[in-house]
Amino acid sequence: MDFLTMAKDCRYSCRRYADRPLEKETLERILEAGRVAPTATNAQPQRIVAVTTPEGMESLAGCTRYTFGAPAALIVCYDRTEVWVRSYDGKEGGDVDAAIVTTHMMLQAAELGVGTCWVGSFDPKLVREEFSLPAQIVPVAILILGWPADEAVPSPKHDKRKPLEETVVYGKF
């Protein structure tokens, strides 16, 4: 399958999951895709909490309403002490790095047929408490994971993308 076909037709935000655990080897392949992701100065500040037990998923459900009964999730964070900082304006690269890592994992999951949903709507304070995040660890994204339920379908939003003319300018803005 070529990349664009996978990105358009295979990857979508899955919000219904089969009652089936995610095998360790499958999860490790997805994590490996995150490991090889590029990060600013190759600093690799990402830190990932793999949540794979029903108890863990229950704890996570206390931090976000978007767990969809899935069997697993990855809480993608970065270590504030390891991020690249842009010298011109002091902007930290942690969010960008964590987003690239999450995207790599999301697309690897799609290639394997594993459903994912990126969740940004969570209470960071509760995540910090429930999963014992040290002070320098900043949670950015939760990647919900599992085998899609038979009845899982993309939401109507999946096909709604602005045309390139609305989002790209050539030359100057």
Ligand SMILES: Cc1cc2nc3c(=O)[nH]c(=O)nc-3n(C[C@H](O)[C@H](O)[C@H](O)COP(=O)(O)O)c2cc1C
């Ligand atoms: C940064 C980010 C945060 C998101 N947060 C949530 C969320 O909290 N809950 C949810 O159900 N979907 C969330 N999504 C999924 C988006 O709603 C979804 O990607 C978008 O509507 C396009 O649909 P598609 O992924 O099926 O193509 C998030 C996606 C991104 C990239």
